[in-house]
Amino acid sequence: MNLVTVLALLVECFVFATASAAQTIRVDTTPAHATNHFVPNETLGAGIDRIPVEAIDKDLVEPNLGRALESGWQPVSYRQNTELAVEAWHWNPKGTWSDPSGKGYFTGSANPSEMIRYSYGYSLPHRGFTRNDGTDNAGFSRLTDGDPASYWKSNPYLTQHFTGESDSLHPQWIVIDLAQIQLVNSIRIAWVDPYATRFVVQHWTGEDPIKKQTSGVWQTFPHGAVTNGKKGSETIRLSDDPLPVRFLRILMTESSNTCDSHGSADPRNCVGYAISELYVGTTTADRAFHDIVRHTRDQEQTTTYCSSVDPWHEPSDLGTTKDAQVGFDLFFTSGVTRGLPAMVPVALLYDTPDNAAAEIAYLKKRKYPISYVEMGEEADGQFMVPEDYAALYIQWAAALHRVDPSLKLGGPSFQGVNKDIEVWPDANGKVSWLGRFVDYLKQHDKMSELAFFSFEHYPYDPCKIPWGSLYDEPDLVSHIMQVWREDGMPANIPIFITESNLSSAASETSSDLFAGLWLGDYIGSFLNAGGSGVYFFHYLPLEMEHGCNDSPGTFGMFTLDADYQIQQPLSQFFASQLINIEWVQPGAGTHQMFPAKSDIDDGAGHALVTAYALKRPDGQWSLMLVNRDQQNAHRVRIVFQGERGTDQTHGDGNSFLGSVDLSIFGRAQYQWHPAATRFIPHAEHSGESAVVANTQGTADPDGPIVRVKQSAGQDASYDLPAASIVVIRGRIGAQ
Numbered sequence: 001m002n003l004v005t006v007l008a009l010l011v012e013c014f015v016f017a018t019a020s021a022a023q024t025i026r027v028d029t030t031p032a033h034a035t036n037h038f039v040p041n042e043t044l045g046a047g048i049d050r051i052p053v054e055a056i057d058k059d060l061v062e063p064n065l066g067r068a069l070e071s072g073w074q075p076v077s078y079r080q081n082t083e084l085a086v087e088a089w090h091w092n093p094k095g096t097w098s099d100p101s102g103k104g105y106f107t108g109s110a111n112p113s114e115m116i117r118y119s120y121g122y123s124l125p126h127r128g129f130t131r132n133d134g135t136d137n138a139g140f141s142r143l144t145d146g147d148p149a150s151y152w153k154s155n156p157y158l159t160q161h162f163t164g165e166s167d168s169l170h171p172q173w174i175v176i177d178l179a180q181i182q183l184v185n186s187i188r189i190a191w192v193d194p195y196a197t198r199f200v201v202q203h204w205t206g207e208d209p210i211k212k213q214t215s216g217v218w219q220t221f222p223h224g225a226v227t228n229g230k231k232g233s234e235t236i237r238l239s240d241d242p243l244p245v246r247f248l249r250i251l252m253t254e255s256s257n258t259c260d261s262h263g264s265a266d267p268r269n270c271v272g273y274a275i276s277e278l279y280v281g282t283t284t285a286d287r288a289f290h291d292i293v294r295h296t297r298d299q300e301q302t303t304t305y306c307s308s309v310d311p312w313h314e315p316s317d318l319g320t321t322k323d324a325q326v327g328f329d330l331f332f333t334s335g336v337t338r339g340l341p342a343m344v345p346v347a348l349l350y351d352t353p354d355n356a357a358a359e360i361a362y363l364k365k366r367k368y369p370i371s372y373v374e375m376g377e378e379a380d381g382q383f384m385v386p387e388d389y390a391a392l393y394i395q396w397a398a399a400l401h402r403v404d405p406s407l408k409l410g411g412p413s414f415q416g417v418n419k420d421i422e423v424w425p426d427a428n429g430k431v432s433w434l435g436r437f438v439d440y441l442k443q444h445d446k447m448s449e450l451a452f453f454s455f456e457h458y459p460y461d462p463c464k465i466p467w468g469s470l471y472d473e474p475d476l477v478s479h480i481m482q483v484w485r486e487d488g489m490p491a492n493i494p495i496f497i498t499e500s501n502l503s504s505a506a507s508e509t510s511s512d513l514f515a516g517l518w519l520g521d522y523i524g525s526f527l528n529a530g531g532s533g534v535y536f537f538h539y540l541p542l543e544m545e546h547g548c549n550d551s552p553g554t555f556g557m558f559t560l561d562a563d564y565q566i567q568q569p570l571s572q573f574f575a576s577q578l579i580n581i582e583w584v585q586p587g588a589g590t591h592q593m594f595p596a597k598s599d600i601d602d603g604a605g606h607a608l609v610t611a612y613a614l615k616r617p618d619g620q621w622s623l624m625l626v627n628r629d630q631q632n633a634h635r636v637r638i639v640f641q642g643e644r645g646t647d648q649t650h651g652d653g654n655s656f657l658g659s660v661d662l663s664i665f666g667r668a669q670y671q672w673h674p675a676a677t678r679f680i681p682h683a684e685h686s687g688e689s690a691v692v693a694n695t696q697g698t699a700d701p702d703g704p705i706v707r708v709k710q711s712a713g714q715d716a717s718y719d720l721p722a723a724s725i726v727v728i729r730g731r732i733g734a735q
Contacts, residue, residue, distance in 0.1 A: 072580025666724025
């Protein structure tokens with residue numbers, strides 16, 4: 001062997017040794033540096049939403065229920081979907097109507113009788129939304145429906161009669177989207193009782209004022225201020241010459257307080273604002289008005305948005321009964337809650353405090369355990385301003401605490417976002433939704449009513465999820481947690497993510513290995529950022545949905561056949577088991593979380609391996625390691641190191657001792673094969689073939705997790721397969 005060859009081998013060995021030495025996971029065990037502490041059966045949960053009645057019937061019994069429980073999720077969050085659909089929730093089908101004729105404002109019966117198996121939503125006849133972030137494909141606004149007998153009406157609970165403060169502090173509004181820039185100089189408003197006596201008509205200067213509320217400003221038309229509004233159809237010449245506008249807003253600050261078509265017996269009928277129809281266009285020199293609004297009873301109408309909706313309705317407004325909210329009695333007695341206290345919702349945006357209070361009274365009489373009460377659902381997705389939500393929150397909190405002063409209330413269950421939620425600026429120029437909500441509670445001395453803050457987490461845009469986006473999750477969730485604190489959420493108020501998954505729409509990615517790796521990273525990073533509780537969505541097995549590019553997807557953890565029989569588990573089922581059964585010690589013991597970091601990156605600043613370290617109540621240290629490298633395995637050393645003088649470790653580092661338990665889930669255990677149609681030749685008939693349709697995709701292999709033991713010690717290293725989650729668990733000691 002010549003000298004050159006020897007030198008080359010030495011260099012190769014040096015490079016390998018250097019690379020090997022660099023593959024290290026370091027855990028900071030200093031007690032003062034712990035990032036969080038939590039109890040699994042209070043912290044790691046899952047959510048149940050409005051689902052098909054068939055799913056309720058077949059998922060809340062064996063064998064489907066047992067398979068879902070095998071995932072290890074503990075407490076349950078009951079998701080309240082009717083608010084997203086702009087519906088009033090009859091949590092109990094039995095109850096009373098405010099109007100003796102059997103319509104109006106509904107209050108469910110607080111007295112238990114027969115079992116409540118299902119509950120439903122009732123559409124609101126005074127709706128002012130064409131669509132919102134929960135109703136893209138259903139319903140329509142009464143403002144541009146072409147029906148003179150229908151009308152939009154604002155929420156009476158946002159008026160002085162109920163808030164105790166001037167209506168001008170809760171201005172109600174309508175936004176009209178003309179779909180493209182049009183020349184406009186006039187608006188015709190068909191007012192009905194109660195009408196606005198003082199209002200302004202404005203146009204928007206920037207991009208979409210609903211989706212990008214800080215991209216422009218509202219400017220009042222030259223003749224857009226009205227101080228003596230009257231009932232009836234009123235045509236207002238907004239400007240002398242037509243102006244190019246797309247979005248218009250009617251901002252109402254003073255009401256006639258005259259009673260609507262439902263009569264004067266109920267004060268809720270006599271406050272707020274009501275409009276039958278809107279027309280926008282131009283007025284010519286001959287005083288003829290030329291309308292450009294499309295008036296139809298469907299979502300092809302000219303789009304309108306509104307600040308709030310009156311929850312008045314009647315029995316004929318019952319929506320489809322194909323989908324349902326799980327009835328509370330079935331929910332609490334089926335076994336899905338494991339007997340643990342559950343987070344329950346009350347409807348708030350389109351309901352009454354009496355109905356919410358009756359719901360809690362019913363649950364108390366049934367002796368069902370409640371952990372928290374979430375107030376309303378996605379107020380931001382309904383485009384409600386924070387002061388209006390806060391005013392309702394305070395009224396509902398008072399009603400609920402009269403039933404049970406110990407209830408822990410919170411909200412507002414923000415939609416899944418990665419950045420601060422901004423709204424049109426207030427008088428002080430403040431645009432933070434959460435900041436203004438907190439300010440309102442403080443100004444009214446009601447911060448004590450907020451026991452927790454909740455939001456949802458859907459980090460990725462549907463159909464746009466490359467593998468590299470997996471690197472983003474830890475920063476996304478830790479950043480948004482920091483944003484909420486900077487917005488003014490006090491440090492002593494716990495933060496919950498009450499609904500979460502990859503994106504707001506199920507797709508093929510939801511079934512891929514990617515989804516499992518994301519789940520491990522997401523749960524670990526949320527807890528590491530100080531989160532108090534997290535709920536995976538969706539707990540129960542669900543049929544495949546029509547996803548991106550015609551590919552099917554599901555929010556559930558299993559694939560099903562047409563009869564709701566489970567066919568096989570998906571990647572998030574196995575990731576759930578790794579989190580809930582392998583990484584944590586199941587039960588009521590307190591876990592401590594500590595900083596952990598790898599030095600393995602892709603050369604572009606992305607960590608290829610993330611690490612989440614726990615000290616469990618059984619004395620073991622448990623690391624969840626996510627290898628996000630799609631192609632390459634990594635061998636790592638693990639070093640536990642604390643400050644000198646602490647009672648955890650020596651300053652020069654510890655390692656696992658004896659033997660450790662490894663739980664491994666990666667490509668060798670799971671591979672997803674997308675939906676496809678294959679042609680398989682018949683052996684007995686050469687040249688002929690059969691069509692085999694894989695219509696929803698399949699996993700092969702489909703688990704299970706591999707569990708092995710390995711010797712530990714100072715020089716031990718651990719293999720992390722490409723694209724895998726590995727949990728390593730054992731005891732540590734000095735090197």
